[in-house]
Amino acid sequence: MTTPTTTRFPTTAPVADDEGQRHFDRVIAEDSRIEPTDWMPDGYRRTLTRQISQHAHSEIIGMQPEANWITRAPSLKRKAILMAKVQDEAGHGLYLYSAAETLGTNRDELVDQLLTGRAKYSSIFNYPARTWADIGAIGWLVDGAAICNQVPLCRCSYGPYARAMIRVCKEESFHQRQGWEILYSLSHGTAAQKQMAQEAINRFYGPALQMFGPPDEDSPNSQQSMSWNIKRFSNDELRQRFVDMIVPQAEALGLHFEDPDLKWNEERGHYDFGELDWTEFKAAIRGSGPCNVQRLQRRRQAFDDGAWVREAAAAYAEKTASRSTPERGLHVA
Ligand SMILES: [Fe+2]
Ligand SMILES: [Fe+2]
Numbered sequence: 001m002t003t004p005t006t007t008r009f010p011t012t013a014p015v016a017d018d019e020g021q022r023h024f025d026r027v028i029a030e031d032s033r034i035e036p037t038d039w040m041p042d043g044y045r046r047t048l049t050r051q052i053s054q055h056a057h058s059e060i061i062g063m064q065p066e067a068n069w070i071t072r073a074p075s076l077k078r079k080a081i082l083m084a085k086v087q088d089e090a091g092h093g094l095y096l097y098s099a100a101e102t103l104g105t106n107r108d109e110l111v112d113q114l115l116t117g118r119a120k121y122s123s124i125f126n127y128p129a130r131t132w133a134d135i136g137a138i139g140w141l142v143d144g145a146a147i148c149n150q151v152p153l154c155r156c157s158y159g160p161y162a163r164a165m166i167r168v169c170k171e172e173s174f175h176q177r178q179g180w181e182i183l184y185s186l187s188h189g190t191a192a193q194k195q196m197a198q199e200a201i202n203r204f205y206g207p208a209l210q211m212f213g214p215p216d217e218d219s220p221n222s223q224q225s226m227s228w229n230i231k232r233f234s235n236d237e238l239r240q241r242f243v244d245m246i247v248p249q250a251e252a253l254g255l256h257f258e259d260p261d262l263k264w265n266e267e268r269g270h271y272d273f274g275e276l277d278w279t280e281f282k283a284a285i286r287g288s289g290p291c292n293v294q295r296l297q298r299r300r301q302a303f304d305d306g307a308w309v310r311e312a313a314a315a316y317a318e319k320t321a322s323r324s325t326p327e328r329g330l331h332v333a
Helices: 016-029 042-061 063-065 076-101 108-117 130-152 159-187 191-212 222-227 233-255 278-286 292-305 307-323
Strands: 261-267 270-272
Touching: 042 063, 042 076, 042 159, 042 222, 042 292, 063 076, 063 130, 063 191, 063 261, 063 292, 076 108, 076 159, 108 292, 130 159, 130 191, 159 191, 159 233, 191 233, 191 278, 233 270, 292 307
Parallel strands: none
Antiparallel strands: 261 270
């Protein structure tokens, strides 16, 4: 019997490079999709492996700040909703690891990159959720920013990533609505509840805007990603789109953003907003954000605690495979 492996797709397609390149160029020019068995440039494969796996790591690490509130949710209904949301994020991580694996790097390696600190994940998850209102702010602003980033990825040139994004985006829309609804309840509650909601969005406004990445002039790889149809809009375009969306939503909540430069610009037809603290952003990416150490420690612990599940699943898969008959087309040896 063959040893089970998590890599299910060939890393090189059986075509000459120049023929493959012509096919690749044609697919990109037609705005069509590249599939796992197609030839692709090494840089394209590397870029997507990095992007999709970082996205998967972000979904998995992003479960932590919210999971910390499951036991403290203010009602049974809120607890059930939050549990479902955190479970959705685990599912997003799993779709994305599967999509990344189609590029030829197996999941064990991708997970190892996260656990050993070689891979990055979204800086936003290095911030703590201090109050219940933060759970509302995370849903509304963090999942909201994720939607702005991810809706264009549904048209990404790499088929498995684009298809994974369709379902992810549908679920993120629910997440955003539940966050907004938590904040709406608080902002229409007591004065103390309204203040808690305001303080939560004060904390998350800047970090949520930074989720779109550095300004365009500091994002040298964006142009290549755009020419490969991986990325459809620049970081600054997406950030602007997000700000234009959340300002009226904040007004509907009866809350505001503490940004003195935030105002409607009639000429541009967009909201202007203040400079973000990029030194803080870089620190959170490099590992010195408020919760970086805690997040990675927790993930390593969860990985170790889950060893028996992986062993049991592998033993079960082996047993099932050895019992299968060739006639049923299930025998793998
Ligand atoms: Fe998600
Ligand atoms: Fe989400």
